[in-house]
Amino acid sequence: MLSQIPLLASIVAIARATVVYYPPAQSKINNLTFALNGTGAPGIFTSSTVPDKDYGEYNWCNMPHVRTREYKTPSSDFTLEYVEVIQRHHKRTPYSSNTFFKEDITWSCTGEGAVHYGKGPSGVSSDVTEIQWQAYSNSQNPWTASVGPGFVNTTCQLPQITADGLVDSHTHGADLRAVYASRLGLGSRLDPSVAQIRVTNNDITSQVAGALVKGLFPETDNLAVLIQSSTYDSLEPVYSCPTADSIRSAYTSGSSNWTTHLTDAASLYAKLDSVSGIATQDTGGWHTSFDHYYDNMSAKLCAQKKLPCSLNDTSLCVTQDEANTVFRLGNWEYSYYFRDAPDSALYSSLHYGAWFLELRAHLAAAVAGQSKIKYFHNIAHDGSVSPVLGFLQISNMVWPGMGSEVVFELYESKKRNAHFLRVLWGGQPMVTSTPMGTLDMIPVDTFLEYIDSMIGSGAELFTACNS
Numbered sequence: 001m002l003s004q005i006p007l008l009a010s011i012v013a014i015a016r017a018t019v020v021y022y023p024p025a026q027s028k029i030n031n032l033t034f035a036l037n038g039t040g041a042p043g044i045f046t047s048s049t050v051p052d053k054d055y056g057e058y059n060w061c062n063m064p065h066v067r068t069r070e071y072k073t074p075s076s077d078f079t080l081e082y083v084e085v086i087q088r089h090h091k092r093t094p095y096s097s098n099t100f101f102k103e104d105i106t107w108s109c110t111g112e113g114a115v116h117y118g119k120g121p122s123g124v125s126s127d128v129t130e131i132q133w134q135a136y137s138n139s140q141n142p143w144t145a146s147v148g149p150g151f152v153n154t155t156c157q158l159p160q161i162t163a164d165g166l167v168d169s170h171t172h173g174a175d176l177r178a179v180y181a182s183r184l185g186l187g188s189r190l191d192p193s194v195a196q197i198r199v200t201n202n203d204i205t206s207q208v209a210g211a212l213v214k215g216l217f218p219e220t221d222n223l224a225v226l227i228q229s230s231t232y233d234s235l236e237p238v239y240s241c242p243t244a245d246s247i248r249s250a251y252t253s254g255s256s257n258w259t260t261h262l263t264d265a266a267s268l269y270a271k272l273d274s275v276s277g278i279a280t281q282d283t284g285g286w287h288t289s290f291d292h293y294y295d296n297m298s299a300k301l302c303a304q305k306k307l308p309c310s311l312n313d314t315s316l317c318v319t320q321d322e323a324n325t326v327f328r329l330g331n332w333e334y335s336y337y338f339r340d341a342p343d344s345a346l347y348s349s350l351h352y353g354a355w356f357l358e359l360r361a362h363l364a365a366a367v368a369g370q371s372k373i374k375y376f377h378n379i380a381h382d383g384s385v386s387p388v389l390g391f392l393q394i395s396n397m398v399w400p401g402m403g404s405e406v407v408f409e410l411y412e413s414k415k416r417n418a419h420f421l422r423v424l425w426g427g428q429p430m431v432t433s434t435p436m437g438t439l440d441m442i443p444v445d446t447f448l449e450y451i452d453s454m455i456g457s458g459a460e461l462f463t464a465c466n467s
């Protein structure tokens with residue numbers, strides 16, 4: 001073991017020669033005293049709706065995105081040439097790994113299941129019946145009782161986008177259409193030579209795509225969406241990068257900077273465990289971060305379900321204050337993972353570098369006039385949007401909620417004979433801690449050079465991941 005330590009250090013040193021870490025701003029989100037001992041929820045956690053006057057506020061259930069009402073059109077010197085969007089999927093049931101052994105509420109998805117079927121190009125093979133999944137269990141199968149029932153008799157295949165999450169996806173698409181269709185000359189039917197949609201191997205991103213595309217390109221009936229191999233997809237991402245994994249373990253489970261907040265939260269954990277029945281020494285990850293409790297409770301609140309009570313003692317319930325503390329701690333954790341830990345920028349550069357190389361090529365092709373593609377939309381996860389924010393070294397990190405969106409807008413100025421980039425987070429120019437500052441009409445070359453400084457070439461990224 002000892003011989004491996006200097007090896008890892010030298011790899012990190014090589015990569016550090018290019019990656020420069022710029023610490024985030026100090027805010028309530030990354031203040032551990034506030035997370036542990038403060039009060040209130042760090043945003044909206046109970047509804048997808050935000051009044052217009054507050055739009056832009058953090059809403060875990062439905063994060064702010066580009067809309068006509070808040071959109072700022074640059075001066076007429078600038079022409080929009082290319083737009084690339086990356087978003088998290090919309091609201092869903094919890095993951096089954098984040099459900100308690102047995103839940104005290106029911107959750108039905110009857111009539112709102114994911115649709116799955118094969119379809120040929122023409123003739124009988126193309127004329128098929130739409131097939132929707134409906135989860136069920138049968139006690140005749142002796143393995144049924146070997147796992148917790150979770151939500152008893154549920155018809156949900158966990159996780160799945162809820163019907164309300166599909167409504168949010170449709171609205172998201174329609175809002176983007178209202179801003180970009182006229183500016184980019186997009187038709188009401190998606191033309192794959194001009195616009196493309198990309199999903200991950202996790203089915204929930206395709207569930208979002210169906211509703212989003214109906215809002216974005218309302219006359220599209222059938223669509224082929226892009227998806228990379230589940231062995232190396234850069235969007236989710238799932239490509240193998242052992243160096244990134246070691247770096248992250250070193251600054252989380254291997255660092256008191258991380259573990260302190262878990263020990264400090266012992267009394268909160270004791271209360272949550274007494275309600276859920278989850279063992280203090282569990283192996284399911286309930287005590288290595290607040291992720292599971294956060295997802296468990298936020299998914300319920302966004303679906304207008306109540307906070308959990310113990311099945312054994314129905315008067316023992318998680319209080320709203322306790323849930324708010326979990327939500328503050330969850331946001332503190334994401335700020336730590338992706339911004340506060342000094343190695344977080346290096347981590348994001350390795351873990352999400354492949355996607356940034358693809359983005360870089362899309363931008364370069366658009367600048368060079370070598371591509372007809374005007375609009376590219378990636379539907380992904382919090383595990384995708386977070387390293388995008390980490391890579392760009394956003395000034396104020398949060399845990400990206402449902403539907404969170406980053407938009408890369410490429411403009412041309414004929415007057416200056418140059419291209420410029422604007423990056424929107426929650427619909428507004430992103431403020432970073434890097435020398436690029438706010439990403440609002442920066443020279444596109446500055447941005448491409450930043451990507452190069454973080455990754456180097458594809459071959460260098462591959463080597464850095466695997467050495």
Ligand SMILES: *[C@@H]1O[C@H](CO)[C@@H](O)[C@H](O)[C@H]1NC(C)=O
Pocket residue numbers: 032033036037264
């Ligand atoms: C939170 O409050 C407790 C009790 O007052 C205190 O012991 C602890 O140090 C505080 N935690 C932080 C991180 O400030």
Ligand SMILES: *[C@@H]1O[C@H](CO)[C@@H](O)[C@H](O)[C@H]1NC(C)=O
Pocket residue numbers: 026027031032033034038
């Ligand atoms: C962190 O939050 C605590 C409690 O709200 C506050 O007293 C303290 O000044 C904050 N620290 C920083 C660095 O902002």
Ligand SMILES: *[C@@H]1O[C@H](CO)[C@@H](O)[C@H](O)[C@H]1NC(C)=O
Pocket residue numbers: 093094095098099100101102103104150151276278295296297299300308
């Ligand atoms: C929340 O946790 C409870 C108890 O562990 C579990 O039964 C339930 O399915 C979980 N719910 C969600 C939405 O994760």
Ligand SMILES: *[C@@H]1O[C@H](CO)[C@@H](O)[C@H](O)[C@H]1NC(C)=O
Pocket residue numbers: 106152153
């Ligand atoms: C679940 O289904 C079983 C078998 O149909 C039924 O006996 C039981 O009452 C149901 N439980 C709930 C909570 O709906």
Ligand SMILES: *[C@@H]1O[C@H](CO)[C@@H](O)[C@H](O)[C@H]1NC(C)=O
Pocket residue numbers: 250251254255257341342343
């Ligand atoms: C822990 O935090 C300190 C202060 O920010 C920092 O210097 C150190 O590198 C961190 N250690 C790890 C493993 O992240």
Ligand SMILES: *[C@@H]1O[C@H](CO)[C@@H](O)[C@H](O)[C@H]1NC(C)=O
Pocket residue numbers: 274275276277278310311312
């Ligand atoms: C309820 O009590 C049983 C028996 O003591 C125990 O096995 C189970 O974990 C408890 N469930 C919860 C949610 O506390």
